[in-house]
Amino acid sequence: MxxxxxxxxxxxxxxxxxxxxxxxxxxxxxxxxxxxxxxxxxxxxxxxxxxxxxxxxxxxxxxxxxxxxxxxxxxxxxxxxxxxxxxxxxxxxxxxxxxxxxxxxxxxxxxxxxxxxxxxxxxxxxxxxxxxxxxxxxxxxxxxxxxxxxxxxxxxxxxxxxxxxxxxxxxxxxxxxxxxxxxxxxxxxxxxxxxxxxxxxxxxxxxxxxxxxxxxxxxxxHEIADRILGICENPINFETVLQQLFNHYGLEMNFEQYALVGSTVRSYLSWLKDSGRMAVIFHSGQLLWKTIR
CATH class of the missing domain: 3.60.15.10 (Ribonuclease Z/Hydroxyacylglutathione hydrolase-like)
Structure with missing residues (x-):
């Protein structure tokens, strides 16, 4: 090194x-x-x-x-x-x-x-x-x-x-x-x-x-985007999206990874929403993400 x-x-x-x-x-x-x-x-x-x-x-x-x-x-x-x-x-x-x-x-x-x-x-x-x-x-x-x-x-x-x-x-x-x-x-x-x-x-x-x-x-x-779209087939909140991604990829959660991966997943969700593949639903005091098929 x-x-x-x-x-x-x-x-x-x-x-x-x-x-x-x-x-x-x-x-x-x-x-x-x-x-x-x-x-x-x-x-x-x-x-x-x-x-x-x-x-x-x-x-x-x-x-x-x-x-x-x-x-x-x-x-x-x-x-x-x-x-x-x-x-x-x-x-x-x-x-x-x-x-x-x-x-x-x-x-x-x-x-x-x-x-x-x-x-x-x-x-x-x-x-x-x-x-x-x-x-x-x-x-x-x-x-x-x-x-x-x-x-x-x-x-x-x-x-x-x-x-x-x-x-x-x-x-x-x-x-x-x-x-x-x-x-x-x-x-x-x-x-x-x-x-x-x-x-x-x-x-x-x-x-x-x-x-x-x-x-x-x-x-x-594109692989990660497809995974997020699959997770959001039913309305789901951000924290659960993040949890399922961490579990699927076998990632270890700590404060730094929560911040880095969490910020990145929010960016994916924004991109998917702006490109017409994701919708947002506000329900019972929660923001939920829902894939558009």
């Missing part, structure tokens, strides 16, 4: 729970794509930078999930680097209480105000094309989170953030986090047709052919 892998003349990634990209800008300066999950991840990245006599000038965050911005504060405090994040992700990076609050739907209990869902705050600026190093471009990847983005660098290496998961991850966790299901599927269809020298997803192996894995992720979304 935390080994450095070179994938282009100027392109690297650090093998970690959420891969961290490193792009050389010249002989001595580099930028990062994401910073890992916490201070320890940031410290390990700094050791890699020091070992190669590289100076960190900027961190480009793909999105604001804690496992991608957790090293920001440490690295910024040690190097003075600037941090950029796209759109709403910048606000979440500057005010990290927003992530657990959004997931929980209210003020989060202490169980959710820990580093897994709430990174330390860092000072981020809005990402624009103008601040990107020469030869780098932004690839919008909405769906998983609000304004998530990936990057293509000067070596034609594409860093894909969290827009797809490995087969192993899907088999283990089954229901990957999604904020906007419709946008997520559009992103996957776009990614399926992308060409690059190599793709570096945050939670899957680097590859020169991303299409098969993109299709696997698309298929999983």
């Amino acid at each position: 935390y080994e450095l892998h070179q994938v282009g003349a100027n392109s690297y990634y650090v093998q970690s729970p959420a891969k961290i990209g490193i792009v050389k800008l010249n002989h001595t300066e580099v930028c990062l794509i994401d910073s890992g999950s916490d201070k320890d991840a940031g410290r390990k990245v700094r050791q890699i930078l020091d070992a190669n006599e590289w100076r960190l000038t900027a961190i480009f965050n793909t999105h604001s999930n804690a496992d991608h911005i957790g090293g920001n504060k440490y690295l910024q405090s040690k190097t003075g680097c600037r941090i950029y994040a796209p759109g709403i992700e910048c606000d979440f990076t500057n005010h990290t209480i927003l992530e657990p609050s959004f997931l929980y739907g209210g003020f989060p209990p202490t169980d959710l105000r820990r580093k897994f869902l709430m990174a330390q705050e860092s000072s981020a600026e809005y990402l624009t094309e103008a601040v990107l190093p020469k030869g780098m471009s932004v690839i919008p990847l909405p769906g998983h989170f609000f304004d998530m983005a990936g990057f293509r660098d000067m070596d034609d290496v594409v860093y894909l953030a969290d827009c797809l998961s490995s087969k192993e991850t899907l088999e283990k966790y089954q229901i990957g986090f999604i904020y906007d299901v419709s946008s997520y599927l559009e992103t996957l269809e776009m990614v399926k047709n992308l060409k690059a020298k190599i793709f570096v997803p945050a939670h899957a192996e680097a590859t020169d052919n991303i299409a098969p894995l993109a299709q696997t992720n698309i298929d999983k979304v």
